[in-house]
Every structure is written in C-alpha cells, then in structure tokens.
Amino acid sequence: MRCTQYLTKAKWTYLAIGIITFCFAICAKSLFTVTADTALSALPTDRTKFTASTGELYEWSDVKIGAGGFVTGIVIHPQTADIVYARTDAGGLFAWNPANMSWKQLLRGDNLPEKVSYNIESVAIAPSDPDIVYIATGAYTKQGNQLNPGTLLKSSDRGNTWQILNLKLPMGGNEPWRWTGERLAVDPNNSNVVYFGSRLNGLWRSLDGGQQWSQIDSSIVPVGESHSETDKLAGVTYVVFDPSSGTVDGKTKVIYTGVSGKGIYRTTDAGTTWQLLTKGPESNLVPQQGVVNTKGELITTFYKEEKDPSGAVWKFNQAGWQDITPEPGKNYSPVAVDPNKPDTIFVVTYPMSPTSIYRSDDGGKNWVTLNNTLDKLSWWPDWSFWTISGGIAISPFHPGEVWLTNGIGVWKTEDGYSNQVKWSATVNGIEETVTFDAISTPKGANLITAIADFDGFRHESLDTFPLRSHGGGFSTTTSLAYSSGDPNFLVSVGASHHDLQAMRAGFSRDNGKTWQNFTSIEKGTHPKDLVFGNIAVSATDSQNIVWQPTNSKPPYFTKDGGTSWKKVNFFEQNNLSSNIHTHLWNRQQALAADSTKEGTFYLYHYEKGLLLRTDNGGETWQIVNQTLPKGVWDGVNVKSVPARAGEVWLSFKEQGLYRSSNFGQDFIKLPMVEEAQALGFGKSAVNSSDSTVFIQGKVNGNSGVFRSTDLGKNWVQIAEYPKGYFGKVRVVSGDMNVFGRVFVGTGGNGFIYGQINN
Numbered sequence: 001m002r003c004t005q006y007l008t009k010a011k012w013t014y015l016a017i018g019i020i021t022f023c024f025a026i027c028a029k030s031l032f033t034v035t036a037d038t039a040l041s042a043l044p045t046d047r048t049k050f051t052a053s054t055g056e057l058y059e060w061s062d063v064k065i066g067a068g069g070f071v072t073g074i075v076i077h078p079q080t081a082d083i084v085y086a087r088t089d090a091g092g093l094f095a096w097n098p099a100n101m102s103w104k105q106l107l108r109g110d111n112l113p114e115k116v117s118y119n120i121e122s123v124a125i126a127p128s129d130p131d132i133v134y135i136a137t138g139a140y141t142k143q144g145n146q147l148n149p150g151t152l153l154k155s156s157d158r159g160n161t162w163q164i165l166n167l168k169l170p171m172g173g174n175e176p177w178r179w180t181g182e183r184l185a186v187d188p189n190n191s192n193v194v195y196f197g198s199r200l201n202g203l204w205r206s207l208d209g210g211q212q213w214s215q216i217d218s219s220i221v222p223v224g225e226s227h228s229e230t231d232k233l234a235g236v237t238y239v240v241f242d243p244s245s246g247t248v249d250g251k252t253k254v255i256y257t258g259v260s261g262k263g264i265y266r267t268t269d270a271g272t273t274w275q276l277l278t279k280g281p282e283s284n285l286v287p288q289q290g291v292v293n294t295k296g297e298l299i300t301t302f303y304k305e306e307k308d309p310s311g312a313v314w315k316f317n318q319a320g321w322q323d324i325t326p327e328p329g330k331n332y333s334p335v336a337v338d339p340n341k342p343d344t345i346f347v348v349t350y351p352m353s354p355t356s357i358y359r360s361d362d363g364g365k366n367w368v369t370l371n372n373t374l375d376k377l378s379w380w381p382d383w384s385f386w387t388i389s390g391g392i393a394i395s396p397f398h399p400g401e402v403w404l405t406n407g408i409g410v411w412k413t414e415d416g417y418s419n420q421v422k423w424s425a426t427v428n429g430i431e432e433t434v435t436f437d438a439i440s441t442p443k444g445a446n447l448i449t450a451i452a453d454f455d456g457f458r459h460e461s462l463d464t465f466p467l468r469s470h471g472g473g474f475s476t477t478t479s480l481a482y483s484s485g486d487p488n489f490l491v492s493v494g495a496s497h498h499d500l501q502a503m504r505a506g507f508s509r510d511n512g513k514t515w516q517n518f519t520s521i522e523k524g525t526h527p528k529d530l531v532f533g534n535i536a537v538s539a540t541d542s543q544n545i546v547w548q549p550t551n552s553k554p555p556y557f558t559k560d561g562g563t564s565w566k567k568v569n570f571f572e573q574n575n576l577s578s579n580i581h582t583h584l585w586n587r588q589q590a591l592a593a594d595s596t597k598e599g600t601f602y603l604y605h606y607e608k609g610l611l612l613r614t615d616n617g618g619e620t621w622q623i624v625n626q627t628l629p630k631g632v633w634d635g636v637n638v639k640s641v642p643a644r645a646g647e648v649w650l651s652f653k654e655q656g657l658y659r660s661s662n663f664g665q666d667f668i669k670l671p672m673v674e675e676a677q678a679l680g681f682g683k684s685a686v687n688s689s690d691s692t693v694f695i696q697g698k699v700n701g702n703s704g705v706f707r708s709t710d711l712g713k714n715w716v717q718i719a720e721y722p723k724g725y726f727g728k729v730r731v732v733s734g735d736m737n738v739f740g741r742v743f744v745g746t747g748g749n750g751f752i753y754g755q756i757n758n
Helices: 008-021 036-042 519-523
Strands: 047-051 057-062 071-076 084-088 093-097 102-105 120-126 129-137 151-155 184-186 194-197 203-206 236-241 255-259 263-267 286-292 298-303 312-317 320-323 332-338 341-349 357-360 371-375 389-394 402-406 409-413 420-425 435-439 448-451 476-483 486-496 499-503 506-508 534-537 545-548 556-558 591-593 601-605 610-614 622-625 637-640 648-651 657-660 673-682 692-699 702-708 716-719 729-734 742-746 751-756
Touching: 057 716, 071 120, 071 402, 071 409, 084 120, 129 184, 184 236, 194 236, 194 255, 236 286, 255 286, 255 298, 263 286, 286 332, 298 341, 312 332, 341 389, 435 729, 435 742, 448 476, 448 486, 476 591, 486 534, 534 591, 545 591, 545 601, 591 637, 601 637, 637 673, 648 673, 648 692, 657 673, 673 742, 692 729, 702 742
Parallel strands: 071 389, 120 184, 332 389, 371 420, 435 476, 476 534, 673 729
Antiparallel strands: 047 057, 057 751, 071 084, 084 093, 093 102, 120 129, 129 151, 184 194, 194 203, 236 255, 255 263, 286 298, 298 312, 298 332, 312 320, 332 341, 341 357, 389 402, 402 409, 409 420, 435 448, 476 486, 486 499, 486 506, 534 545, 545 556, 591 601, 601 610, 610 622, 637 648, 648 657, 673 692, 692 702, 702 716, 729 742, 742 751
C-alpha cells in the first residue's frame, strides 16, 4: 500500500544514517501554529449525519489519527488562490479548505455515480477554469494475469460531484512509480484539451473535455521501457504545458512528456508532431517529474537505480540541455518552480531526507541545502522526514509558502525562501491508515486500535490526534484482544514487515497505556513461525494465550504468559492442513476466546469450513462443527459475545452471518442478513442484557452499517456509507462503554465512528 512497498532498502539506509548522524530538531509548537498537546481538541471535525429508521440521528466522524500514509502528489491552482489538491496511494483525493485549515475527502458515496478506487494515479486542474478537476484512479495495472482497467473522472464543481469518463486504461495508484509527476494535464489555454500519460498504453489526448480520447501513435511517443528493479512499468510519467509558448488553433503550442527509459519528448505545434529531445540526460533514466517556469524552461528530475543512485536534474531551454543536478550520487523526484520567481527551483531526492531538499535562486547554477526543522504530530516517528517522497508545490499567492508530501502525510512551510525552514504537519482531515483490528474494553479505553505501518493507538480522545502509538516505532499490528475477566490485560501481535525479527508482540497490564514484549521475544527463544496473524487470551487466565500466526502456519499456545510457546499438533495428527491465516494483509480474524469459560478458544478453518475448539487452553482441540461455509479466507470474523458463555458468531462476507449458543456445536444462519463483511459487539441497550451487535453488510436488500439490540432478531440501519466511505470495511467494533457507538475500520481512511446524537 503504501509508503512501505518499494525501495525500502534505500529508505532504511536513510533511516540508519539519520539515526547516527542527524539529531532531529522538533519544534515545541504544533500543527497550525498552536501547541500540539494543548489545542488539538479545537481542531474542526468533519461529520456526516444519518437518520436511522428508529428516528435516531447518527453522526459519523473520523477517529483522529493524522494521515499516516503516502501522499503521492499535490497540485495548486495557478490562477485562483487556495485551491490545493492532494492525492494519495490508498486514501482518495483531498481538497484544502483554508477557512478551517483542514482537508476534505472528495470521493464519497454521495457524489459519485459509481464506486471507484481510492488509489489515485493522478490529479489535474484546469488553469483557465478553477472549477474543473480531473483524476485517474486505480490500484494495480494487473490483477493476476489480467489487465485491470482504472477509471478517469471529471468534476466541474471542484470535486463536489463527478462524472465517469470513457477511457479505461490500467492504472497503478498503489504501484511503484506512483510518486512520479502528474500524468494528467489540462491545456492552460483551452480546458477542453486534456492529456493522459499511461503506464502501459502510451500517451492519450482528448479535445472535448475528456469525452473522447485518442492515442498518440506509439511510434511517435513510445510507451516506455521496463526497469530492472520492478516488473511494474512507469510508462509515460508526466505531461506539462508551456503556457508562455503561445497557441495554435486555440491550443498551447509547447508540451513536454517524460517516457521511462526513452527520454523527454516535446511538441511545438500543439500535439501534431513530437520529437525526442536529444543531447541531454541518459535515456536509461526514468523521468520523474517536470515543471515549466514562466521563461518557458523545462526543469525535470530523474531516477536511475536504488543500487546506483545516479539520478539527475536537468533544465531545457532554447540553448538546449543543461545538467543542474544539486548533488551527484542521488536520485531525484519532486520538483517545483516559483510561479513568481522563475529562477527559484526546489528539488527533493527520492527517497527524501532532512538533508536532501535543495533550492536554487539562480536557475540551477547554485544550490543551497535547506536546513529543516519539523513541527510534526506527537506520535509521528523521528524518521518522518526519512521516507519516500511525493510532490512539492509553491503557492503563487502566498510568498514563501511551499507544500511537500511524503510517505507519512503533508507538510507546509511559510519560510520557503529561507535556508532555515520550519515544516509543519498539515494533515487535519487526511486519514490514510489501513486498519487491522480494534477493541473497546469495559470501563477502560473506548477504543484501542491496530493499524498497518504505525502500530496503533490507545485513543484517549476520538477527536484529537494521539500523542503516541503503542510502541513508538515502525510496526504493523494485526490483532488485539483482552481478557474478559481482567479487561486491563491486553495482548497484541505485530512486527515490521520489512524485518520480521523486529517484533512488537506482547501484553499490557494497564489497558494499553504501556506494553512489553513477550519474554520469548526478549530472550530470543521465540518460534520463528509465530508472527502476525491473530491472538486471543483466556477469559479467566491472562497467562493462557493462543496465537494463530500468518503464512499458513499452525497455531501456538502458552500458559506462562508468553515465556514459552507450544505448537498445536492437531493439524499434523489429523492430516489436516494448517492453512488458516494465509498472509499478513489478510484481515481474517479466525481466532477468538470464549468470553466466559476458562481455557476455551475457537478457531475457524476456511478450507474445510470447520470450527475447532479447545477447552484446555490450547493443548487439545476438536472439530465441533463441519457445516459452516468454506472457502472464505479473506475477512472472516470469529467473535465471542461478551458475558455470554458459549455464544460465538462468525461473519462470512457474502455468505452471511452465523450464530452458535452452545460453544460452536450448532449454528444458525441469521435469515435477514445477506452479507456480513465485518462484525463486532458493543454496550447493551438500556434494560437489556444482550450485547449490541454491529455489522457492515446487507440486510433485507439494503447495504450499510447495521445495529441489533436483540442478538440479530431485528436490525436497524445506522449508515449507508459511514461518513461517505464506500471502500472495503476491514473492522467493525462496538464501544463497550457508550451504547450505540460503533467504530468502522477502513482500507485506507483509518477509523470512522458513529454515535447517536439526538
């Protein structure tokens, strides 16, 4: 997904160097010039309301985390002040609102004619019309061996509504090279002329505002070459216009486009003919980003290889090519020129570091290395500036205002002209984490979360950014659980998916305020197969823990709190595969502890549709049911109902919702529930002893988020799209302390919560 999928070795090299050689200067100020620890509660919260059939008004809001994903690009309108769009690799498209200093998600269930991908390949504004914006969406160019067409969209009202365009080409918004320049570009002199540089199919053009498209012949502008580091193609990486070049037939004359492994191509007759610009950079370089200043000069950046970081920065003008690389031995990607100072150029390396942002005030003849200080969120790691780089942009209206994006979010400075630059995290409204799990503990934390990349949080408040993550490092946490008999005792499993030896898996005795690793990890005796996956702890004995690891390995159990682990041999002894949890990114929750009975755990085996149970803490297991749906391997949830012995439920996505009241011996399929994508339980209603059930799925033909206060006999829809989110829901968890409140975990927009607000 994410900031962690490509060139990770280079990033970790940067990180190691940074730890040794660089002392991060962290300002005491916070986001938006207020103090981080005292004023974040004042930040505005974007809420969406939904009236349930009961008459209850449900209000949906983001759980504040603060970005946390790769913001791959940023564009600023050149003619109208404060129009800024930020694209992400997994979280959608955001627009900046200067009035309340926050970002707004522009892809919602109420403003699109159909669901599209939240993985944004490119975004483009129309310089001559501030209301027009185009985006290209799509995660991966291929799905298996099949091409996977993406979607082009157009808005004529700044993203309030969208129309789908008819060009369907494979997109790679979550693939390598997603940090290159904008593949979409609109003619500054004619908003009907739109170009799109594709990854696999070359350069395309529309002359009627995106309604009809034609390909520029690949013999004229090639499709691009592959690269040794990845099988994912970069193709045509950017398209930029020269507004100062004049027009022919109402269209801008000069346009540049970068082609991977082929070089830079230019047209001087508004796209009728194209020529390769020779006698310049090596053709084996991958053009990254390009920009044209008001003099009509092209400045473009290049990437070579991770192992041979001999990228470059070049300028092209009437005199031809000039190599203006700030420092050799590095790859370069983000580039921007000041709209009011054509000789002021900013470039950033790929990946970036605090010592690799450069500015030239004389057109590239001389460069200064910016001295950067960070005004980051409290929980952001110290390596927040040692990560992959996205885009950089300069405001035409606010001198010195520069925006920068990277693998953790968006940064802004008002000091772009200074050599001492203070970058502030500017992410209010952007939530871009991938969720794995969430729990709410009775009389404890309302919400404790597990997410990809950044571990997760104990949320002291839902509407302010957390101060710290669980471990404070770079870790993916895949599962959380608490002991029903002692809700202050929590367990979690996680690790760095770059280095599985860097584990953060263990327990908390104080409701998630502090954590310590299992003793087996600390002593180096931990089983090598025991990583990621799901974990559960006995209702009555916090020393008794069962762990179902990922990668189709068998489960383990401990009765000494994780000092030693024993492998469950049931699968080998019964000639049954241990293919229960397939891989890290599978959000399957196949394991649960009974909420009341000592030493009782449940385990779902998807290949055979089996429910297994142990009544002695994991030592022996038995198959208690063989009638459950089989083959559902991605996203099944096994959940025990709080305070009800033997009550275990399973959600099977499109195959519905199942309930057992006798420790898994017998199941009934709840008749009204047609789909159950995710399942959770929360606080009982007044005068009821039954936990509230929450699902995201389909009930009686209606899709959305539903609530039942009578264990599934009746359901109330409480949202269609929670806060407009229409993507894949990975987690549902009710609040054990507030009736009706529910948390919904997404695949790229963090957590959303809904609560009754009548």
